[in-house]
Amino acid sequence: xxxxAEIAAAVADAHxxxxxxxxxxxxxxxxxxxxxxxxxxEAYAAALETWSRTGIPRxxxxxxxxxAKRRALDVLxxxxxxxxxxxxxxxxxxxxxxxxxxxxDEAVAESEPVExxxxxxxERLRLIFLCCHPALAQEAQMALxxxxxxxxxxxxxxRAFLVSEPTMAARLTRAKKKISVARxxxxxxxxxxxxxxxxxxxxxxxxxxxxxxxAPAGASLVRADLMDQALHLARMLRELMPDEPEVGGLLAxxxxxxxxxxxxxxxxxxxxxxxxQDRSQWDQSMIAEARDLINVGLRDGRAGRYxxxxxxxxxxxxxxxxxxxxxxxxxxxxxxLLRVWPSPVVAVNRTVALAEVQGPGPALAEIEALEQDxxxxxxxxxxxxxxxxxxxxxxxxxxxxxxxRALELTxxxxxxxxxxxxxxxxDHPESSR
Amino acid sequence: MxxxxxxxxxxxxxxxADLTPExxxxxxxxxxxxxxxxxxxxxxxxxxxxxxxxxxxGDVVTDGPFLDAKEVIAGLYVIEAPDLDIALEVARRNPxxxxxxxxxxxxVEASFIAAAATA
Numbered sequence: 001x002x003x004x005a006e007i008a009a010a011v012a013d014a015h016x017x018x019x020x021x022x023x024x025x026x027x028x029x030x031x032x033x034x035x036x037x038x039x040x041x042e043a044y045a046a047a048l049e050t051w052s053r054t055g056i057p058r059x060x061x062x063x064x065x066x067x068a069k070r071r072a073l074d075v076l077x078x079x080x081x082x083x084x085x086x087x088x089x090x091x092x093x094x095x096x097x098x099x100x101x102x103x104x105d106e107a108v109a110e111s112e113p114v115e116x117x118x119x120x121x122x123e124r125l126r127l128i129f130l131c132c133h134p135a136l137a138q139e140a141q142m143a144l145x146x147x148x149x150x151x152x153x154x155x156x157x158x159r160a161f162l163v164s165e166p167t168m169a170a171r172l173t174r175a176k177k178k179i180s181v182a183r184x185x186x187x188x189x190x191x192x193x194x195x196x197x198x199x200x201x202x203x204x205x206x207x208x209x210x211x212x213x214x215a216p217a218g219a220s221l222v223r224a225d226l227m228d229q230a231l232h233l234a235r236m237l238r239e240l241m242p243d244e245p246e247v248g249g250l251l252a253x254x255x256x257x258x259x260x261x262x263x264x265x266x267x268x269x270x271x272x273x274x275x276x277q278d279r280s281q282w283d284q285s286m287i288a289e290a291r292d293l294i295n296v297g298l299r300d301g302r303a304g305r306y307x308x309x310x311x312x313x314x315x316x317x318x319x320x321x322x323x324x325x326x327x328x329x330x331x332x333x334x335x336x337l338l339r340v341w342p343s344p345v346v347a348v349n350r351t352v353a354l355a356e357v358q359g360p361g362p363a364l365a366e367i368e369a370l371e372q373d374x375x376x377x378x379x380x381x382x383x384x385x386x387x388x389x390x391x392x393x394x395x396x397x398x399x400x401x402x403x404x405r406a407l408e409l410t411x412x413x414x415x416x417x418x419x420x421x422x423x424x425x426x427d428h429p430e431s432s433r
Numbered sequence: 434m435x436x437x438x439x440x441x442x443x444x445x446x447x448x449x450a451d452l453t454p455e456x457x458x459x460x461x462x463x464x465x466x467x468x469x470x471x472x473x474x475x476x477x478x479x480x481x482x483x484x485x486x487x488x489x490x491g492d493v494v495t496d497g498p499f500l501d502a503k504e505v506i507a508g509l510y511v512i513e514a515p516d517l518d519i520a521l522e523v524a525r526r527n528p529x530x531x532x533x534x535x536x537x538x539x540x541v542e543a544s545f546i547a548a549a550a551t552a
Contacts, residue, residue: 135517181540182540183517183540185515185516189518
């Protein structure tokens with residue numbers, strides 16, 4: 001009846017926009033993440049078949065939610081004795097009695113679909129906080145978030161995390177088992193716990209983006225899927241928590257990085273420095289969106305680490321050319337960033353701005369002081385920045401040693417190629433041009 | 434409701450005689466604050482130092498704790514709590530976490546406590 005390609009596109013769109021919502025709502029009914037996942041998957045499969053007969057419903061996500069919930073209810077009714085004895089997913093806000101009947105009424109009521117985001121605006125938030133619970137290992141938090149919130153198949157997760165599919169499946173199973181056995185609650189944290197827990201969620205999203213941005217090993221610099229998923233998560237969180245300045249800050253930071261992704265490497269896959277990148281290729285709408293978020297956030301006055309990092313990135317991006325970068329402002333923002341987030345990595349990155357404002361000499365002194373910090377032992381950008389400063393000071397022999405050290409610490413092949421090229425330049429300055 | 438065992442770890446030999454009066458008082462206060470945090474204390478045990486421990490592995494009996502580690506188990510208590518967040522809040526406030534050691538929280542699968550269990 002309807003064009004199969006159109007149906008497939010509608011299902012794919014509902015998957016991207018609605019997976020988290022459908023799963024979160026179904027998880028409340030199923031009270032078991034595995035059962036919820038199964039039912040949601042079946043609902044999406046059923047959509048392909050049913051929609052080609054009946055046409056695409058007015059509210060595809062609501063249709064999927066109702067269908068997945070109904071399936072979960074059917075299973076629960078069949079296995080009622082077992083399930084009521086052992087609720088596998090703890091929902092502290094659910095009334096202890098009459099759960100099944102309440103849920104049933106709700107599911108029936110939803111057969112007259114309403115815009116689902118109006119009904120249960122925070123279902124997805126519960127799911128996100130569950131997946132990023134600090135009692136789970138961070139690797140598991142990342143995998144679980146991608147699996148449950150973004151609907152990424154286990155096979156793709158395995159590829160993204162460079163592990164075998166059985167390993168990834170075991171990781172997900174272990175995490176889900178801990179959620180049910182240790183009774184990690186399916187709820188939004190209390191106001192007192194929220195700042196810490198939110199920081200954990202933001203950390204997971206940021207780490208996913210970073211993993212996509214610079215894959216820790218392997219030949220491809222951009223694992224675009226992870227970056228897209230991280231951006232999708234950040235947007236979702238922004239929509240769900242519009243008043244948290246750090247949520248806007250993280251989204252702005254990711255947007256600014258993503259806006260430049262096309263220019264990070266040249267046609268031959270060589271890494272390009274910011275000064276070499278073609279600024280006309282940057283995604284201006286993403287940059288504008290980020291700028292708005294930063295302005296709103298800075299006006300709020302509670303600037304945290306992500307907002308300040310985004311503000312720094314936006315100063316870089318706002319300059320018409322690299323040479324016109326407002327280094328004084330960047331340095332001032334780094335000083336503010338160090339106050340809210342005294343990380344040695346931030347201190348290293350600050351030296352780049354310091355070199356532009358005060359010259360490579362003072363920046364090198366700062367780098368040498370930071371070298372004493374044992375937390376930076378394996379941080380490959382420290383010797384890379386040091387080498388660059390030494391080169392500018394004309395100390396080619398020392399620069400060569402620093403580039404070699406940076407190469408030892410770097411696994412990404414594109415970054416290695418970049419460093420090898422710099423090393424060749426300092427070792428053989430006459431032959432490089 | 435679920436039960437959680439909270440195991441206290443301290444620097445070997447985890448001798449309570451090494452605690453200052455303030456530290457001892459902090460532990461006593463902690464035991465009293467559990468209900469206010471949403472948990473209920475079901476049982477609590479403070480252990481003698483690990484120098485008094487004896488371990489058995491297979492047929493071999495050895496002097497000392499089972500695992501050779503810098504930190505050893507100093508005691509444990511079992512609480513009832515509605516979920517892990519409450520149990521972790523209790524655990525986080527255990528003074529052991531601020532005295533150079535820490536705690537491990539494990540859900541209890543099954544339990545039995547005899548009527549006259551107080552040492």
